[in-house]
Amino acid sequence: MAIVKKMIDAGQFNLKxxxxxxxxxxxxxxxxxxxxxxxxxxVGDPASAVVGYGSGKAKEVPQAIRKGIxxxxxxxxxxxxxxxxxxxxxxGRFGSGMVLLKPAPEGTGVIAGGAVRAVxxxxxxxxVLTKSIGTTNPHNVVKATFDALRKxxxxxxxxxxxxxxxxxx
Numbered sequence: 001m002a003i004v005k006k007m008i009d010a011g012q013f014n015l016k017x018x019x020x021x022x023x024x025x026x027x028x029x030x031x032x033x034x035x036x037x038x039x040x041x042x043v044g045d046p047a048s049a050v051v052g053y054g055s056g057k058a059k060e061v062p063q064a065i066r067k068g069i070x071x072x073x074x075x076x077x078x079x080x081x082x083x084x085x086x087x088x089x090x091x092g093r094f095g096s097g098m099v100l101l102k103p104a105p106e107g108t109g110v111i112a113g114g115a116v117r118a119v120x121x122x123x124x125x126x127x128v129l130t131k132s133i134g135t136t137n138p139h140n141v142v143k144a145t146f147d148a149l150r151k152x153x154x155x156x157x158x159x160x161x162x163x164x165x166x167x168x169x
Contacts, residue, residue: 010052010073013045017069018118020053021138022061037061040115040138041068043076044122051123051149052076053142077146080154084126087155092148097140098133101148115141123149 020040027034036059044051052075056067080087085103092099099116104127110120112130115138120128132141159166 007074008050008076008078010043010076013048013050013076015043015045015050015073016122017041017043017065017072018122019065019068020115020118020142022064025057035059037064039064039068040142041065041072042118042122042142043069043072044119044124046122046124049079049081049124050076051079051119051146053119053146055139077150079123079125079149080152080157081123081125082154085128086125086152088152090148090151092144092146092151094143094147095135095137095140097135097137097144099141099144099148100131100133101145101152102129103127104129113141114138116145118142119145119149 020042023038025036025038036057038055038057040055042053052072054068054071054075056064056071058064058067084106086101089102106127108127110117110128112120113132116130116132119142155166
């Protein structure tokens with residue numbers, strides 16, 4: 001079954017960007033070495049629980065970051081939150097990387113490593129426990145985190161899928 005993804009307009013949100021990683025890439029050619037930079041960027045609006053990621057490559061770091069921000073604005077998703085945490089535990093996978101997200105009580109904070117922390121704070125999650133399993137490659141960790149966030153469902157959505165009211169659950 002194909003999943004239809006609705007595009008979210010980036011213009012209506014107050015998006016903040018956060019650079020997750022910058023990688024220096026060297027290509028060896030006949031005349032020597034060509035250096036360029038690749039940037040992985042996460043953008044999000046914590047107030048409206050919208051987050052996206054993107055990657056950009058350029059000869060200089062600022063241009064790579066700018067390209068990454070533009071790519072991230074095209075890849076926004078809405079995250080289902082319950083107050084300041086997530087509604088239930090979720091396991092996201094991408095490649096050999098897995099990210100486990102668990103809800104946490106008020107006052108816990110964001111317990112997460114670098115790449116996962118950037119996504120969680122950009123999404124507006126204030127209390128969550130996370131564990132990154134497998135690879136530490138920032139690209140795979142960010143994509144696994146987005147997979148876990150896409151799997152989050154709220155009570156009303158689950159109730160409508162089961163044909164019940166939210167109070168019956």
